[in-house]
Amino acid sequence: MSKAAGKLKSLKKTVERVTHTSKLKTNIPAGMAAAGPPLGPMLGQRAINIAAFCKDFNAKTAEMKEGVPLPCRISVNSDRSYELVIHHPPATFFLKQAAGIQRGTMTPGKEVAGMITLKHLYEIAAIKIQDPPNALLTMQQMCEMLISIARTCGIKVVKEIDPAAYGEFLEERKTIVEQQRRELQEKREAKMLRTG
Template sequence: MAGTIEVLVPGGEANPGPPLGPELGPTPVDVQAVVAEINDQTAAFDGTEVPVTVSYEDSGSFDIEVGVPPTAALIKDELGFETGSGKPNEEFVADMSVEQLKTVAQQKLPDLLAYDTKGAAKEVAGTCVSLGVTIEGEDARSFKERIDAGEYDDVLGEEAAA
């Protein structure tokens, strides 16, 4: 009766209640051990909804795979706002620094098609456009052009670990 359970849990704040408890209850795993392991692995996401897959065996052993939250959720969490702009080209809800952009890019890098932090930052900047978030006080589209021109290579130029 081995199986897999997929749930969304708040980073570092999983508990034996729903949605985890009812899913894990009928399985042979120690629910508290699973919750503790999930909280350890998701602590860096601090309350942001994180996709988690729990694979378990009949023996009670389990394996946890933590996904990466959506880019928009990471941006909202980093900048501290709830919803994006209804008119993202006209009304802006927040401004992101290059350092914050790099932080989100590095968190999201394993899930993106980008090979390095610079490429990931460009993808994150694209999400900023649709949320109505400026970067360093300017439209995210023109900021992406400045990344392409190499203006932020000193901050974003680090290569991803292969």
Template sequence: MAEQVVEILVTGGKATAGPPLGPAIGPLGVNIMQVVQMINTKTKDYEGMSVPVKVIVETTKRTFEVEVGIPPASALIKKELGLESGSQEPKHKVAGNITMEKIVKIAKMKQDAMLAYTLKSAAKEVIGTCVSVGVNVEGKTPKEAQKAVDAGEFDSYFN
């Protein structure tokens, strides 16, 4: 029972048999097009975002399964705001403004993959990502927003 695991980042709904997927999976003896179709089906909800995908190939039986991870928080923030990219100068230029409601939504999606124990802590991690994307939270800089979360200003979102 030899098992090979291939981990890659693909664009949601747009995986192809070309690199990086084809060269990694081709030698393992499974039908690449079936793998691509399954990946595209499972990642269509994340269209346009980079999505971590794990392809587990059972080489002796020539079977496979696909596990789809959750896109990075930065990609989810940009999707929620409809941004192509974040700010080129995150600390100087603001790319957008996100609501705490959307922060909590992203935190709930990512919570299992985070080190945070509570939703409030997970939300603070997402707010921290807003720094590098160049996005303000409820009109405040991310650092101010984190202080506001600590002060209990947004507690209604975490109950």
């Protein structure tokens, strides 16, 4: 029994202590980290120096276009230090930029909000596959995932796009989007009147 207890004690000494870190997942606009809500309170709850974090984040994203949403993973250590991992912008951001639209469709599958080519899709997949969560995916799996995301946004993937015809499509789409916004605003106002 004493030999087993001695081995157990020696094993306990060799096993390193596990540190449990608090993780925070959030999207922060590039170059626009500020101490105010919603970022400030999230960092404050985890006892991170908010001003130092904002300065560090803004310095790391200085070369990027301001306002681009960046998914961030922040691991907080027990000594109040943190590790910041900044991923590439979300796939929906890239898809909407490639299609030249501001927002996706309200009824996926029934309405087309925009179009992209297979070349656009492949280039977006090449960027998104570099993110740590997608590291184990093949390029084909990444492209299939992006096609399904595009479908939920109402973006159609085609082989070729005629620029003149697509420009006309986007102009028609602007009137549809404006009409949808008006309908949503009317519904909101009607709901406010009912609850008020």
